[in-house]
Amino acid sequence: MSEFFLxxxxxxxxxxxxNNAKIEFLEILKNFLDEKKISYNKLYYxxxxxxxxxxxFKDIVEEFEKKTEEIRGPRVDANKESLxxxxxxxxxxKKKIFxxxxxxxEFYFYKIPSIKVSTxxxxxxxxxxxxxxxxxxxxxxxxxxxxxxxxxxxxILCLFNGTSLNFVFYxxxxxxxxxxxxDDEIKTxxxxxxxxxxxxxxxxxVIVDDRERKLSIKKNLEKISKAKNFNLNxxxxxxxxxxxxxxxxxxxxxxxxxxxxEIPREVIQLTIENxxxxxxxxxxxxxxxxxxxxxxxxxxxxxxxxxxxxxxxxARLTDAEYFWKKNKSQSMLKYVSKLENVNYxxxxxxxxxxxxxxxxxxxxxxxxxxxxxxxxxxxxxxxxVDLLFDLVNEFPELxxxxxxxxxxxxGFEKEVCLAVSEHYLPSGLxxxxxxxxxxxxxxxxxxxxxxxxxxxxxxxxxxxxxPYALRRMAIGLIKLIxxxxxxxxxxxxxxxxxxxxxxxSINFDRKSVHNxxxxxxxxxxxxxxxxxxxxxxxxxxxxxxxxxNNIFVIFTKADRLNKIIKKQVGxxxxxxxxxxxxxxxxxxxxxxxxxxxxxxxxxxKSNFEKDLFKKIHDIRKNFTSINLENDYDSQLSLLASLxxxxxxxxxxxxxxxxxxxxxxxxxxxxxxxxxxxDKYFNFEKIEFLNEKAGI
Amino acid sequence: MVSKKxxxxxxxxxxxxxxxxxxxxxxxxxxxxxxxEVGAGTFHPATTLRSLGPEKWExxxxxPSRRPSDGRYGENPNRLQRYxxxxxxxxxxxxxxxxxxxxxxxxIGIDKNVHDIRFIEDDWESPTLGAAGLGWExxxxxxxxxxxxxxxxxxxxxxxxxxxxxxxxxxxxxxxVQQKSNVFDILWNKDGTLYKDIYKENEKQFxxxxxxxxxxxxxxxxxxxLEKEAKNLLLNKLPLPAYDHSLKASxxxxxxxxxxxxxxAQRAGYISRIRDLVKEVGLKWLEEKx
Numbered sequence: 001m002s003e004f005f006l007x008x009x010x011x012x013x014x015x016x017x018x019n020n021a022k023i024e025f026l027e028i029l030k031n032f033l034d035e036k037k038i039s040y041n042k043l044y045y046x047x048x049x050x051x052x053x054x055x056x057f058k059d060i061v062e063e064f065e066k067k068t069e070e071i072r073g074p075r076v077d078a079n080k081e082s083l084x085x086x087x088x089x090x091x092x093x094k095k096k097i098f099x100x101x102x103x104x105x106e107f108y109f110y111k112i113p114s115i116k117v118s119t120x121x122x123x124x125x126x127x128x129x130x131x132x133x134x135x136x137x138x139x140x141x142x143x144x145x146x147x148x149x150x151x152x153x154x155x156i157l158c159l160f161n162g163t164s165l166n167f168v169f170y171x172x173x174x175x176x177x178x179x180x181x182x183d184d185e186i187k188t189x190x191x192x193x194x195x196x197x198x199x200x201x202x203x204x205x206v207i208v209d210d211r212e213r214k215l216s217i218k219k220n221l222e223k224i225s226k227a228k229n230f231n232l233n234x235x236x237x238x239x240x241x242x243x244x245x246x247x248x249x250x251x252x253x254x255x256x257x258x259x260x261x262e263i264p265r266e267v268i269q270l271t272i273e274n275x276x277x278x279x280x281x282x283x284x285x286x287x288x289x290x291x292x293x294x295x296x297x298x299x300x301x302x303x304x305x306x307x308x309x310x311x312x313x314x315a316r317l318t319d320a321e322y323f324w325k326k327n328k329s330q331s332m333l334k335y336v337s338k339l340e341n342v343n344y345x346x347x348x349x350x351x352x353x354x355x356x357x358x359x360x361x362x363x364x365x366x367x368x369x370x371x372x373x374x375x376x377x378x379x380x381x382x383x384x385v386d387l388l389f390d391l392v393n394e395f396p397e398l399x400x401x402x403x404x405x406x407x408x409x410x411g412f413e414k415e416v417c418l419a420v421s422e423h424y425l426p427s428g429l430x431x432x433x434x435x436x437x438x439x440x441x442x443x444x445x446x447x448x449x450x451x452x453x454x455x456x457x458x459x460x461x462x463x464x465x466x467p468y469a470l471r472r473m474a475i476g477l478i479k480l481i482x483x484x485x486x487x488x489x490x491x492x493x494x495x496x497x498x499x500x501x502x503x504x505s506i507n508f509d510r511k512s513v514h515n516x517x518x519x520x521x522x523x524x525x526x527x528x529x530x531x532x533x534x535x536x537x538x539x540x541x542x543x544x545x546x547x548x549n550n551i552f553v554i555f556t557k558a559d560r561l562n563k564i565i566k567k568q569v570g571x572x573x574x575x576x577x578x579x580x581x582x583x584x585x586x587x588x589x590x591x592x593x594x595x596x597x598x599x600x601x602x603x604x605k606s607n608f609e610k611d612l613f614k615k616i617h618d619i620r621k622n623f624t625s626i627n628l629e630n631d632y633d634s635q636l637s638l639l640a641s642l643x644x645x646x647x648x649x650x651x652x653x654x655x656x657x658x659x660x661x662x663x664x665x666x667x668x669x670x671x672x673x674x675x676x677x678d679k680y681f682n683f684e685k686i687e688f689l690n691e692k693a694g695i
Numbered sequence: 696m697v698s699k700k701x702x703x704x705x706x707x708x709x710x711x712x713x714x715x716x717x718x719x720x721x722x723x724x725x726x727x728x729x730x731x732e733v734g735a736g737t738f739h740p741a742t743t744l745r746s747l748g749p750e751k752w753e754x755x756x757x758x759p760s761r762r763p764s765d766g767r768y769g770e771n772p773n774r775l776q777r778y779x780x781x782x783x784x785x786x787x788x789x790x791x792x793x794x795x796x797x798x799x800x801x802x803i804g805i806d807k808n809v810h811d812i813r814f815i816e817d818d819w820e821s822p823t824l825g826a827a828g829l830g831w832e833x834x835x836x837x838x839x840x841x842x843x844x845x846x847x848x849x850x851x852x853x854x855x856x857x858x859x860x861x862x863x864x865x866x867x868x869x870x871x872v873q874q875k876s877n878v879f880d881i882l883w884n885k886d887g888t889l890y891k892d893i894y895k896e897n898e899k900q901f902x903x904x905x906x907x908x909x910x911x912x913x914x915x916x917x918x919x920x921l922e923k924e925a926k927n928l929l930l931n932k933l934p935l936p937a938y939d940h941s942l943k944a945s946x947x948x949x950x951x952x953x954x955x956x957x958x959x960a961q962r963a964g965y966i967s968r969i970r971d972l973v974k975e976v977g978l979k980w981l982e983e984k985x
Contacts, residue, residue, distance in 0.1 A: 014816035140829040143787040144856045308836025343958040
């Protein structure tokens with residue numbers, strides 16, 4: 001049993017490429033071994049440093065058997081030459097072949113005997129092809145070479161059972177050596193096995209296993225935080241990234257001048273995290289502190305690295321502070337007219353045009369949400385002004401948020417500032433949804449205006465491309481409505497939005513905007529419901545009678561049903577419906593007759609029919625009562641409560657009566673039952689998963 | 696060993712001398728700055744045009760670089776609308792270029808044994824040049840000091856062989872080495888002349904021009920004329936003068952941009968007009984050389 005160990009040494013490989021190659025090539029190797037039926041220990045893995053991609057398998061069989069195989073040669077009646085050619089190509093004598101009949105005629109055959117093949121040999125032959133299969137998201141060439149790789153590949157160390165596995169890959173030859181210092185590609189060292197390799201680097205201070213490296217960084221961050229009473233809120237994405245840009249991680253605590261804490265906290269955080277890849281630090285109340293952690297790749301013997309790290313942050317914050325001070329004193333209201341110079345989108349006017357549309361949309365929404373029209377209009381008027389300010393130019397990710405800060409420093413009311421700050425939210429499925437009515441209104445207008453505009457220009461997302469992030473906008477719209485339990489007249493708002501464009505001489509085909517946007521929103525809503533774990537058949541049913549103005553109700557009905565569908569009440573409910581529907585359905589198809597759901601009580605023969613009829617009446621009455629209007633759980637229990645009457649009916653009454661009139665009346669009664677269910681929604685597509693539910 | 700007191704300060708001009716010497720010793724031609732306003736050392740024909748074609752090429756030079764919208768009237772300690780890059784271009788990229796580069800740092804006062812030198816992914820793209828490359832920002836203790844790029848494409852043409860481009864940010868490096876928190880306090884020479892003595896007024900005046908006084912109409916017209924001239928030169932198979940005019944057009948565009956005269960919508964249009972010129976220059980340059 002042998003170990004296989006491969007190290008691909010490159011110039012610094014970016015974290016995302018490292019991760020991809022690590023996963024992908026491990027899979028390629030594994031599949032290759034499986035395909036060749038070479039057995040190995042299931043504990044195989046790949047690890048990496050910025051310069052080393054390492055793949056490891058152990059307990060690989062040294063030899064494996066290649067099974068016998070029959071190879072068909074030429075036809076028996078073919079000319080001599082072709083037979084000779086066949087023998088020659090297989091390097092065998094005529095004695096080794098035999099004749100066999102096949103449906104296509106008589107052929108010569110040769111049976112390759114089973115042989116033992118050396119794993120090492122087969123790996124050696126195949127490694128170049130396997131390496132070739134890695135698909136880099138981005139790759140490059142260098143020097144005069146033909147090879148295209150994530151970053152320049154400098155050496156290949158490959159061991160099998162203690163000795164080097166030799167192959168040629170482009171201009172490189174594999175060996176049992178690698179460079180020991182990432183920055184000096186001169187000194188090499190020979191390795192006999194993976195353990196000695198790992199130990200060697202360990203004593204050199206390099207942690208070759210990224211999982212260990214990550215743990216070590218995390219532990220050190222936490223240790224210092226605990227001692228200093230910091231709150232860390234580790235950004236896990238950043239931790240992953242940092243793990244993959246260092247090989248000898250050390251954590252140091254740095255600080256910056258307290259005066260910078262007056263700059264919006266998001267600016268500081270972005271500077272520290274995104275630009276410098278440091279960890280921001282908070283106190284126990286989650287306020288940002290003037291400290292940060294830096295993960296460095298070297299012992300900071302003289303404190304120079306710490307000093308350098310601090311001065312970079314200082315320089316960046318000085319820059320931000322300069323803009324912050326300048327911008328916050330620029331009156332937002334005075335700047336509104338300058339939005340005319342900023343193009344929103346070709347064909348949709350400039351940002352001043354957009355601002356005017358937003359203002360109008362907002363005034364309509366303010367009526368619906370019963371909030372102050374003046375305040376909301378003010379918020380919409382200044383919402384886009386921050387686009388003119390330098391600080392947003394420097395930190396485009398913070399558009400809106402910074403607008404909120406500027407508004408605050410200029411004394412606008414709290415809700416106005418909040419609305420400006422949050423108006424790009426939610427920016428995706430997992431993004432936070434604003435809760436304040438002013439924010440909801442502004443964000444909704446912003447998204448609606450964009451959706452209508454882009455659909456108006458027919459710039460509709462395709463399956464793979466969504467350059468204007470319209471999916472995210474639609475999801476945002478849906479989240480705003482559902483998560484805030486709002487019932488808004490979206491239909492009318494879309495029309496109004498078209499009208500507003502029209503007022504600016506931007507003309508759309510309203511009908512197609514309406515239709516296409518509806519379909520688009522339905523699709524997003526479906527996705528949203530799926531994400532929320534709602535069963536597919538329930539989603540489909542809830543959308544049968546889709547109405548843009550009813551998004552919240554549609555979602556809630558689906559969600560409530562989903563919550564109870566596996567419980568007794570759900571099972572009863574569906575059973576009640578299905579028993580009635582199935583008979584009705586087959587009869588409808590047979591008789592080609594339509595039922596209206598108007599049974600005549602005078603034609604009932606048994607009490608079971610009367611009971612059911614009465615119960616349906618009671619339920620209908622309750623359904624329309626005001627107390628139950630928005631109480632979907634009770635509506636569902638009500639429908640489930642038909643169980644006794646339905647069971648009695650089916651156990652004791654034969655629908656298929658000989659008297660056609662009686663039969664029709666009974667079917668009408670069942671139709672009446674189904675119609676009652678339709679008051680919730682159409683249950684036709686709900687699957688009856690009684691068995692699976694395991695009552 | 697580092698002891699701050701005994702360590703002699705490397706001045707701005709020494710930094711240039713040292714880099715020139717270092718790269719000269721590594722076989723580079725030491726060239727002079729290009730005499731047309733450019734946004735970066737990459738625009739020097741010694742980089743753009745020489746990175747095309749199969750011939751070996753090794754050159755290094757200082758290039759004053761103009762970025763009108765980065766001007767801050769000399770009030771910001773870290774930003775300038777005109778600054779210096781030290782540019783190295785080697786084709787094909789040498790096998791051990793990373794080590795050669797790291798060793799160059801010690802010649803300008805950065806001891807890689809005590810500083811945290813990091814290679815951070817930074818794939819470079821210049822839409823105006825139709826150029827793209829893969830590489831890194833080189834960080835020293837968290838500060839970007841050099842751009843390290845393997846050119847993959849230039850003027851829309853695939854690079855073969857591949858050149859490596861190193862761009863040192865001279866002001867940043869000097870601020871770091873001289874431990875200054877303000878760019879204007881950089882020591883230019885041993886006699887105590889500071890960066891601000893030479894360039895502070897320059898920053899003030901050009902910021903005022905770039906942001907406030909540049910004549911928009913005149914510049915738009917100039918852009919058109921320059922483009923026309925470049926096209927005509929291309930028709931006459933003179934890619935080098937045509938390139939000069941493309942560079943000038945690019946600079947005019949940058950001023951208009953800093954003046955706020957170019958909307959987002961127009962932007963892409965202007966950039967692609969410059970790129971089209973540069974692409975044509977690249978093709979003609981390769982043709983004419985043959």
